[in-house]
Amino acid sequence: MKKVLLTTVCSPFGINSDDCTEHVMPELFHAQVTRSQGIFSIRSTYISYGLEFIAMNIKTPSTVLQYPTMRQFIRELKKGYDYVGISFVIATFEKAKKMVQAVREFSPQAKIILGGYGTVLPECEAYGDYVCREEGVAFMRRLLEEVHDDSPPRHVVYSTSGKILGFPALKGAVILAGLGCPHGCEFCATSHFHGRKHIPLLRTGEDIYREIKRVHKTLGNAKLPIGIIEEDFLQQKKRAQEYLDCVMTDREDPVPISCFASARSISQWNPEDLVRMGIESLWIGVESREAPYAKLKGLDVKKIFDTLHAHGINTLASLIIGHDFHTVEKVWDDFEYLISMRPTLSQFLILGPTCNTPLFERLQKEGRILDVPYPHYDGFHLLFRHPHISKEEMEQLILDVYEEEFKRLGPSAVRFVERQLSGYLKFKDSTDSLLRKRAEQYRESCRQALPLFPVAARYAPTQEVAEKIKTIEHSIINQAGRGGFQNTVKAMIVPALAFASKLRLRYGSYPQPTLGRTEYRMSQYALIPGELRGEGILKIKLRPQAAAHHPLVVDLHGVFDRITAAKLTKRIEGYLAKNQGNLVINFRWLTIIDRKALLLFFKKLRVYSKRIKLVCIDYLKSEWGDIVKYAKNYFEVVVDEDGLATSPA
Numbered sequence: 001m002k003k004v005l006l007t008t009v010c011s012p013f014g015i016n017s018d019d020c021t022e023h024v025m026p027e028l029f030h031a032q033v034t035r036s037q038g039i040f041s042i043r044s045t046y047i048s049y050g051l052e053f054i055a056m057n058i059k060t061p062s063t064v065l066q067y068p069t070m071r072q073f074i075r076e077l078k079k080g081y082d083y084v085g086i087s088f089v090i091a092t093f094e095k096a097k098k099m100v101q102a103v104r105e106f107s108p109q110a111k112i113i114l115g116g117y118g119t120v121l122p123e124c125e126a127y128g129d130y131v132c133r134e135e136g137v138a139f140m141r142r143l144l145e146e147v148h149d150d151s152p153p154r155h156v157v158y159s160t161s162g163k164i165l166g167f168p169a170l171k172g173a174v175i176l177a178g179l180g181c182p183h184g185c186e187f188c189a190t191s192h193f194h195g196r197k198h199i200p201l202l203r204t205g206e207d208i209y210r211e212i213k214r215v216h217k218t219l220g221n222a223k224l225p226i227g228i229i230e231e232d233f234l235q236q237k238k239r240a241q242e243y244l245d246c247v248m249t250d251r252e253d254p255v256p257i258s259c260f261a262s263a264r265s266i267s268q269w270n271p272e273d274l275v276r277m278g279i280e281s282l283w284i285g286v287e288s289r290e291a292p293y294a295k296l297k298g299l300d301v302k303k304i305f306d307t308l309h310a311h312g313i314n315t316l317a318s319l320i321i322g323h324d325f326h327t328v329e330k331v332w333d334d335f336e337y338l339i340s341m342r343p344t345l346s347q348f349l350i351l352g353p354t355c356n357t358p359l360f361e362r363l364q365k366e367g368r369i370l371d372v373p374y375p376h377y378d379g380f381h382l383l384f385r386h387p388h389i390s391k392e393e394m395e396q397l398i399l400d401v402y403e404e405e406f407k408r409l410g411p412s413a414v415r416f417v418e419r420q421l422s423g424y425l426k427f428k429d430s431t432d433s434l435l436r437k438r439a440e441q442y443r444e445s446c447r448q449a450l451p452l453f454p455v456a457a458r459y460a461p462t463q464e465v466a467e468k469i470k471t472i473e474h475s476i477i478n479q480a481g482r483g484g485f486q487n488t489v490k491a492m493i494v495p496a497l498a499f500a501s502k503l504r505l506r507y508g509s510y511p512q513p514t515l516g517r518t519e520y521r522m523s524q525y526a527l528i529p530g531e532l533r534g535e536g537i538l539k540i541k542l543r544p545q546a547a548a549h550h551p552l553v554v555d556l557h558g559v560f561d562r563i564t565a566a567k568l569t570k571r572i573e574g575y576l577a578k579n580q581g582n583l584v585i586n587f588r589w590l591t592i593i594d595r596k597a598l599l600l601f602f603k604k605l606r607v608y609s610k611r612i613k614l615v616c617i618d619y620l621k622s623e624w625g626d627i628v629k630y631a632k633n634y635f636e637v638v639v640d641e642d643g644l645a646t647s648p649a
Contacts, residue, residue, distance in 0.1 A: 003080065005081040007064070034412055037406050040459075041164075051087055062519075070102065072515050086114055089117050096118065097127055115131075133193070152203065160173055160174055167497050178202070182197065183294065205241065206243075234265035237265075266282065274308075275311050286317045312427070328397065331397055344419060382395060421475060453473035455498045527552075551582040552583055582613070
């Protein structure tokens with residue numbers, strides 16, 4: 001049986017080297033959003049969810065590595081894999097190339113698959129045996145020649161966590177709802193990678209609602225906030241409305257959710273419905289006041305932000321600098337435009353021409369693409385000749401706007417609570433029960449955050465921000481209460497955590513992620529071809545299924561003793577528990593059979609008798625007619641195995 005290894009690129013991250021820069025990190029927020037907020041920066045590592053999703057939805061035994069070191073990667077390679085898939089972006093292509101070299105050296109029999117948004121680079125073909133430039137599950141199923149029915153994909157439960165001031169926060173989970181984006185902004189790699197199409201991974205709002213409930217049940221916490229991974233969740237209005245309908249029908253406490261959206265899609269909605277839906281924060285592309293993109297055209301974006309904030313909904317505003325019309329002065333004008341919206345969080349990146357986007361094609365045609373090392377495709381380096389701003393000026397400008405944003409608006413954690421206080425005051429006396437429930441959620445969140453405020457005021461970037469923080473703190477106490485004894489204890493701990501965080505930032509190196517390793521169908525009990533060793537050797541062989549609804553035929557060869565039979569039983573039980581299909585077990589090629597082991601085998605599997613057929617046990621009648629009779633009482637027994645692999649169960 002084939003085996004697959006799927007992996008992210010190797011650490012280290014966050015350092016300047018030949019294959020990385022200080023801006024390339026597995027921490028999205030600390031790298032690109034709260035990077036200048038010091039001890040108030042959100043620290044949360046995000047894995048490659050797509051690799052886990054692919055591994056879950058293929059049949060081939062697979063292992064997924066998240067952020068291995070090169071040593072850990074090589075150690076895994078030596079276990080022997082038929083395929084090694086490496087996911088990367090342009091900024092980590094040099095890391096991927098080093099990993100390809102390691103595969104060639106330590107696992108030369110393995111075929112290399114390159115995947116991820118970095119595969120837009122044309123030179124990928126020189127390094128991989130296969131290059132995946134599409135949705136990964138369908139690609140891998142074709143490559144592995146797997147037959148699947150049209151049932152919906154299975155989803156993995158992805159829990160998340162993070163810290164602010166070294167204090168545990170941001171506990172939640174994410175779900176993968178879809179890929180791609182139809183907006184087609186000229187710079188957007190994700191939109192053009194998928195041909196400006198939306199590819200749903202959860203097709204209906206009810207599917208999303210059920211998945212969230214499943215995640216909560218699995219993690220044992222029905223209050224966990226959920227991040228919906230999709231380019232513009234609110235644009236698919238029918239599906240989002242179906243989700244809202246599920247919330248309205250159940251009338252339970254709305255689950256706090258965060259998602260990506262556009263000003264255009266937000267404008268389709270009554271903001272109170274967004275609150276009822278449970279939306280806690282929205283990531284919105286502001287891009288530029290002069291941006292020509294359809295998702296912004298004709299809209300009062302500031303008014304949209306103000307309305308969201310008044311309803312308790314937090315925002316993350318994304319601004320791009322480096323448009324052709326930008327001068328240094330116009331960049332600062334756009335910055336003031338963003339600051340006027342007072343977003344909860346802000347992302348600033350330099351416009352980047354990614355292969356296969358209209359922006360890249362235009363700049364390439366104009367001869368403006370610079371010869372820049374791939375690690376510099378990190379959003380903080382200028383990659384093309386700009387008509388008004390030099391490379392050095394632009395790369396300093398991007399750092400300056402981050403610093404100024406924090407100086408002007410203060411810690412995002414405080415802004416987040418300020419918005420929730422607004423939502424609480426707006427809806428605490430609402431006649432709508434769902435809105436009152438959301439108000440109570442806002443209130444509880446505000447109270448829980450109170451221990452943060454004295455430290456936030458103490459370490460505020462300016463006196464003006466410090467006074468603002470104190471005003472918000474007093475408003476929370478007056479309107480929502482102090483939070484009781486638990487907050488008193490936290491208030492004593494937070495200053496020490498803040499001081500420790502300050503020391504780590506000043507003297508510590510960038511903290512590298514720890515290895516994440518997950519196996520799919522690699523267990524010792526998995527039903528895969530191979531040998532089971534006991535007093536003798538039992539070989540398991542599986543026949544290819546012509547279609548997913550056909551049974552899996554298991555041919556047994558060799559010695560069926562008490563040890564090999566027990567191991568086989570566990571594998572079959574594991575397979576039937578995790579799969580919906582049926583089995584055909586063929587005894588024709590067994591050379592030695594232990595009587596007691598065979599009877600126990602049938603007894604153990606009797607609970608699955610409707611899903612198991614037996615082949616070629618009649619020849620045992622002469623010796624063990626009673627066992628054959630027992631088997632026939634519970635299982636369907638087939639005389640000849642011919643054609644079983646290609647006929648429905």
